[in-house]
Amino acid sequence: MLDRLNHDQKKIVECNAQQAQKEEIMTQNAQQPKHATSRRSFLRKGLAVGGAGIIGAGAGAIGTELLAGGISLPAFAEAGSGSLTQGDVAILRFLAAVEIIESDLWQQYNELGGIQDSEVPGGSGSAPYIAGLLVLDGDMSQYIHDNTEDEFSHMNFLNAYLASKGAKPVNLDTFRTLPSSKATGAQQIGRLTNLMQLTVDTSWWTRYRSSTKNPDFGDTFPQAIPGLFAGQFPAIPRNDGDLSPKDHIQAIASTAGFHFGYIEQGGSSLYPTLAQGVTSLEVLRILLSIGPVETSHFQTWHDKAGNAPPLTDPTNGLVFPDLNAAPFGGQTFQTNLIMPEPTIFLSRKLPAVSIIRPTQIAGSGGAVATIKSFTADGLFIGQPPEFFAVLHNLAEQADAARRG
Numbered sequence: 001m002l003d004r005l006n007h008d009q010k011k012i013v014e015c016n017a018q019q020a021q022k023e024e025i026m027t028q029n030a031q032q033p034k035h036a037t038s039r040r041s042f043l044r045k046g047l048a049v050g051g052a053g054i055i056g057a058g059a060g061a062i063g064t065e066l067l068a069g070g071i072s073l074p075a076f077a078e079a080g081s082g083s084l085t086q087g088d089v090a091i092l093r094f095l096a097a098v099e100i101i102e103s104d105l106w107q108q109y110n111e112l113g114g115i116q117d118s119e120v121p122g123g124s125g126s127a128p129y130i131a132g133l134l135v136l137d138g139d140m141s142q143y144i145h146d147n148t149e150d151e152f153s154h155m156n157f158l159n160a161y162l163a164s165k166g167a168k169p170v171n172l173d174t175f176r177t178l179p180s181s182k183a184t185g186a187q188q189i190g191r192l193t194n195l196m197q198l199t200v201d202t203s204w205w206t207r208y209r210s211s212t213k214n215p216d217f218g219d220t221f222p223q224a225i226p227g228l229f230a231g232q233f234p235a236i237p238r239n240d241g242d243l244s245p246k247d248h249i250q251a252i253a254s255t256a257g258f259h260f261g262y263i264e265q266g267g268s269s270l271y272p273t274l275a276q277g278v279t280s281l282e283v284l285r286i287l288l289s290i291g292p293v294e295t296s297h298f299q300t301w302h303d304k305a306g307n308a309p310p311l312t313d314p315t316n317g318l319v320f321p322d323l324n325a326a327p328f329g330g331q332t333f334q335t336n337l338i339m340p341e342p343t344i345f346l347s348r349k350l351p352a353v354s355i356i357r358p359t360q361i362a363g364s365g366g367a368v369a370t371i372k373s374f375t376a377d378g379l380f381i382g383q384p385p386e387f388f389a390v391l392h393n394l395a396e397q398a399d400a401a402r403r404g
């Protein structure tokens, strides 16, 4: 096992070198004429804006950065024919806020567990935490990196699109006050989200395996890891004291594994739910193009979480059961049943169908429900009432949007 881990860590180092080489090629490409600006170059520029805390300061600041990235403001003006409805702006602003939150939490995971390169804001990694993650899959660090990069791109795109339409981008920078992990490898900066006291709802596991129930019909679902929903647990090491004993740091990595699935299934429902309130075809296209990426993340994490080894954390008693053995196992828990099981949709009279669930507009996959769920998850522990007021206001407006 140790050999395999060493091999995997070597693979990550090699991969970092390849990324660096790729970066160099892309830097060369970026020096090509304006129209040849690469996707990644665009993203990096956007990232620079976010990292400097300027995003959302106003369309002017973003416009200047985009200009530096090779995209001129007149080009934006051409793209922006006609203004958006209030409802479309509300939906896009709420989604921008969610993507800011996702970027913040994924950055924390990446600093300690992902691949460090110039595509995402980095830490320096935690070898014992990475070793725990690699038990779930040898490519976990790459996947964490890529999920992080995707969320930053969603955040930057949505805010830039809002600005291009003369709408106000979202900026939550004043709430970046929560503490960082003190474990070696994490940056010491203010955070929007907490990953060190999580209560992870793992009912998505059984919800996607049910052939007779759907949350849009009011149905509820059992937890895959009941212990994770019955206390507060770290999903990243809080400090270097969390790096041992082995079953403790493994439990932290496995908690992260189930939290990844929880976060990304939320996005999988949020986009199709809000899409039903969109008026502009172009805004609909944005939601239909980003939403399924959240689902591709979810599908990946759903597969990896099932590899969490059965164990009991000796420091706090948290149990990761064998999901393939009694009293678990079967259709409801078996770890290789990762494709959404066909279930009831719209009407019980219609045949079962394999679908994303929930998606009822303003229902349990909606904007307010998402903020409630993130709050129950513990993501916002330590945030002041003003933070919740801002998020609830954005969420209520997004849920109120209807096709014009």
Ligand SMILES: [Fe+2]
Residues within 6 Å of the ligand: 099, 102, 150, 151, 154, 267, 294
């Ligand atoms: Fe996203």
